[in-house]
Amino acid sequence: MAPPTPLDASPHLLEFLKTLHSQSLTQEATVDWYSLPDQRSDAFDDLMRDKFIALDQDKCELVYHILRSINAKTVVEAGTSFGVSTIYLALAVAENTKRNASATARGRVIATEKEPSKASEALKNWERAGVEIEGIIDLRIGDLRETLTRDLGVVDFLLLDIWAPLALPALKLVQPCLRPGAVIMADNTVKAADKYEELFAYVDAPGSLFRRVTLPYEGGLDMIIYQ
Ligand SMILES: C[S@@+](CC[C@H](N)C(=O)[O-])C[C@H]1O[C@@H](n2cnc3c(N)ncnc32)[C@H](O)[C@@H]1O
Structure with a gap:
């Protein structure tokens, strides 16, 4: 018996996604993760400028x-890089809205990437990737602290x-647009727990409208529900 297909996508697209993940992992194996520059530094940006750092396939x-x-x-993706995870987001949104007659009601993935060279690869x-995701992605090139300040609509899902x-x-930029029941996912939350302290303090604060659970994926993957 054939194994179940993990997503509703053509064999061409599934194969393409497999290739992209494999390229990302090959690149990641060349990075010395224990001596990285500070994530806020130019040196870090320089090192990451040609790297996919795609979200792992099982997480996608x-x-x-x-x-x-x-x-x-309506989905927002903070951090698009070469657009691997974005393809999954767009496939799901396309499937969720495929019965909508008008093009404007088709749903969208607002993707944002600050490095123009990475955006162009995306x-x-x-x-x-082809027609299966055509017309769904709204790519905003620039710093998310600027690109996510406008025209988000009512957001169902945020990928951090x-x-x-x-x-x-x-x-914080997307929060005013989140609908009740919206889901936020954040990657690498166990491995990089020290760098997520501010996020955790904010969503776990008494009276917060967020509820957070850490899923046992490689490096940790947090699922945060907005009530
Ligand atoms: C982990 S990668 C994203 C991987 C992508 N989601 C995927 O699965 O293919 C994070 C990306 O965020 C981008 N980035 C970093 N700071 C940013 C900012 N202030 N605004 C927008 N993008 C930023 C980086 O250039 C990098 O490409």
């Missing part, structure tokens, strides 16, 4: 299924796949 698949189950139509990858010190600023 989980995110896809969460989007399908909450029927997400555009090429989405072109190669960003350098950890930027996770809280991104959440």
Whole structure:
């Protein structure tokens, strides 16, 4: 018996995603993770400028299924890089909105990346991904502290796949647009727990409208529900 397909996508796209994840992992194996410059420094940006650092495939698949189950139509991604995770987000949103007749009701993924060279690679990858995600992604090139200040609509899901010190600023920008029941996912929350202290303090504060659980994925993956 054939194994179940993890997502509703064509064999071409599944194969392409596999290739992208494999390229990302090959690159990551060349990085010395124990002697990285500070995440807020130019040296860190220089080192990461040609790196995918894509969200792991199993995490991308989980995110896809969460989007399908909450029927997400508007998604924000903080940290797009070469656009690998964005393809999963766009596939889910496209599937959730495929019965909508008008193009404007099709839902969207607002993706943001500050490095123009990475954004341009993302555009090429989405072109190669093809019609299954066509017309869904709204790419905003620039610093998220500027790009996420406008026109978000009502947001169902926020992916925080960003350098950890930027996770809280991104959440605070999107928070006024979150619908009750919206889901936020943040990556690497166990491995980089010390860098997420401000985010955790904010969402775990007494009276907070957020509820947070850490999922046992590689490096930790936090799922935060907005009530
Ligand atoms: C972990 S990578 C994102 C990987 C991507 N989600 C994927 O799975 O393919 C984080 C990205 O955030 C970008 N980034 C860092 N600071 C940013 C900022 N202030 N505004 C927008 N993007 C930023 C980095 O350039 C990097 O490409």
